[in-house]
């Protein structure tokens with residue numbers, strides 16, 4: 001029988017992940033919502049996740065409908081305080097440790113919570129391909145504001161607060177469903193994927209495209225693939241190591257063990 005730790009993870013899997021990390025000098029982490037569930041931010045697809053409560057608001061609807069924009073701000077009042085109060089968890093800190101050891105090229109994240117940068121990475125190493133929840137931008141004049149300032153206006157009674165400079169539509173600086181991905185972060189992420197020797201996927205179902213296609217770019221360029229996720233993903237067959245379990249328990253153990261292995 002396989003040896004298992006308290007959380008049910010096979011110890012052999014974590015050891016194999018540690019050996020892979022120890023043998024890699026250009027690691028790129030690719031992270032999704034599962035990275036931050038242990039910081040108290042629910043993911044989208046797990047039971048009890050965000051989709052159990054809210055259907056997504058499509059970008060086209062946000063542009064076309066004042067009601068969709070009002071609903072965006074109403075939801076924001078419910079969901080953003082959770083993100084704003086969250087703190088990095090041990091999985092975020094394990095990736096910072098890899099950067100400190102000089103083994104991490106960067107982090108490509110689908111997350112909009114800002115926790116990788118808050119954990120202590122050099123900000124330039126973190127690429128947020130779906131944007132960031134802490135900001136707001138005018139779609140007409142590009143002027144920026146913080147989420148807190150705009151939420152204060154909503155609480156004060158403006159259901160759909162316009163841009164104070166030009167009267168245009170304000171939108172959180174996250175990428176909505178159906179919204180074109182910003183080209184610069186996606187391009188930078190592709191470059192990192194081509195340069196790395198290990199793609200370390202953490203907490204992603206790998207089904208939200210085009211971002212989910214990025215690990216495949218790394219694999220096609222010769223990088224090995226490791227996946228840490230609670231549930232199976234479509235890329236498991238391509239991976240050198242798959243560890244099913246909680247990122248906040250597995251990553252710190254693997255990173256600590258990698259230091260002993262190298």
Ligand code: NAD
Nearest residue numbers: 032033034043044045110111112113203205229230246247
């Ligand atoms: P997802 O919700 O589709 O999948 C999350 C995956 O993480 C699941 O497969 C789940 O089994 C796994 N998981 C959950 N908790 C875990 C844990 N503790 N350890 C390891 N694995 C765990 O998320 P996704 O694939 O990243 O894509 C959904 C989109 O939702 C993303 O584009 C992202 O922008 C957005 N999102 C972001 C946040 C955030 O910023 N924290 C939260 C929810 C959704």
